[in-house]
Amino acid sequence: MKRQGVVTVQRQGVFYLIEISGLCKQYKEVRAVDNLNLTVKAGEIFGLLGPNGAGKTTVIRILTTLARPTGGKVLINGRKISRGNAVIKREIGVVSQRENLDIKLTARENMELHGRLFKLPPGERRARTKELLDFVNLSERAATAVEHFSGGMKRRLMIARALMHEPRLLFLDEPTVGLDPQVRRKIWDLIRSLNNRGITVLLTTHYIEEAELLCHRVGIMNRGRLIALGTPTELKQKVGKVVVEIPNNRVTGYNDETKYLVFENRGEALRYASGLQDNLVIRESNLEDVFVELTGHKVGD
Ligand SMILES: Nc1ncnc2c1ncn2[C@@H]1O[C@H](COP(=O)(O)OP(=O)(O)O)[C@@H](O)[C@H]1O
Ligand SMILES: [Mg+2]
Known part of the structure; x- marks a missing residue:
């Protein structure tokens, strides 16, 4: 996969693609996110690890402009985010926790549709679809309706679709939840290989192994708070x-x-x-x- 114009991150010192300070999200009684401070460097695979209800999805929803924070500040690629911000939307790809493909459509049609939403010219749409279905190993199933896909195939297609408009930053909310161990490993390889192509990844997970084996740095969340932050090795050394x-x-x-x-x-x-x-x-x-x-x-x- 050739990445035109995506890998333009200047590596003079550290470049922060995501800067979060004092982030809060209050739902009536629940403080879903409680004073979160965090930066994600360009080129990282960063993992937010925590149990159900920790606030991980809420963080992703805020970062992808789907939810409005009740406090704090977020910069993506140096720009302040706001709800539905089109400029930021072009720079990010999102794979949500829940499957949201159009299952009556084929894999190719799902890709094309996304390309149209992002107003890619037809030639580019076709080329990207082909290249990305190949990248996630679904070329042979391009003309199959998604309703016939396994869970792992659907997840791969969602990842391919999220990359259609060449984002430099990819958000994956629980990318392997509910998948078999072997399929999970394939998704990890896919995430590593897109990261190797220059895409920064922020993912959430409640799987210890996933955070430990896949992520360069991990933030552990509990009840809306970040309770630990570091490389898996650093974190493990903290406990012995x-x-x-x-x-x-x-x-x-x-x-x-x-x-x-x-x-x-x-x-x-x-x-x-x-x-x-x-x-x-x-x-x-x-x-x-x-x-x-x-x-x-x-x-x-
Ligand atoms: N739209 C909402 N309205 C009210 N409470 C919510 C809403 N979304 C999430 N919450 C609550 O916020 C907390 C964090 O949820 P969530 O971000 O989904 O956690 P995680 O993704 O880590 O499982 C939970 O207590 C959840 O019930
Ligand atoms: Mg969640």
């Missing part, structure tokens, strides 16, 4: 490097729930674990541990 998981067991007195204990190194973990029950798990720390440490519960709870 080795975790001992002790499942509930009457002998140890841990009756109600699994205990997680973190250690600087494997030796310390082993020393602690020796003589304890034998169904415990010793493993490297992950982002789930960071979340547990900060909130006292698991992302999935």
Whole structure:
């Protein structure tokens, strides 16, 4: 895929494609986003990780001009966003959490339709459609109605469609939710390869693995707040490097729930674990541990 005019980001120092300061969104009683401060650098795959209800979709909706914040400021590519801003809309692509393809139409027609909405000339529309269906490995199904597609194919088509007007910034809201592990990995490869072509990605997820394996930097959200920010490695180092998981067991007195204990190194973990029950798990720390440490519960709870 040739990217004309998209990869124009000047790399003199760090270039922030997204700058969020003091962002708030209040729905009646719920504070969906609570004083969020965050920057996303050009070229990054940035992940917002958090449980359901953390406020991730609300952040995406604000950044993509679909919702109006109740406080704070957002700049995209240096420009202030406002609801429905056409200039910003041309620079961003959005893949929403819910499937929103026209399922009676073919893959190609869905692409063409999006191209028309963005007023691409017919020749360019055709060329982009072909190139992008090829990129997401759907060329052979170009003339198939989307109602016959699997979940993974639909997600790939949504990603291709979002790239139709050559955005430099792509928002993906829970890009692999509900997909099988293998299909999920294919979507990750797709996200990496479009990132390699110069597209900055902001995605949301409640999958620990997805944040850890795919994202260059991760912001952990809980109840509207950003509670941790850094590379997966930095975040994991905050809680220690080795975790001992002790499942509930009457002998140890841990009756109600699994205990997680973190250690600087494997030796310390082993020393602690020796003589304890034998169904415990010793493993490297992950982002789930960071979340547990900060909130006292698991992302999935
Ligand atoms: N349109 C809305 N009206 C009222 N409350 C909302 C609305 N959208 C989201 N919320 C609430 O805001 C919080 C954050 O929701 P959301 O951004 O969808 O979280 P996430 O995407 O992390 O699951 C939740 O408590 C949710 O119920
Ligand atoms: Mg959501």
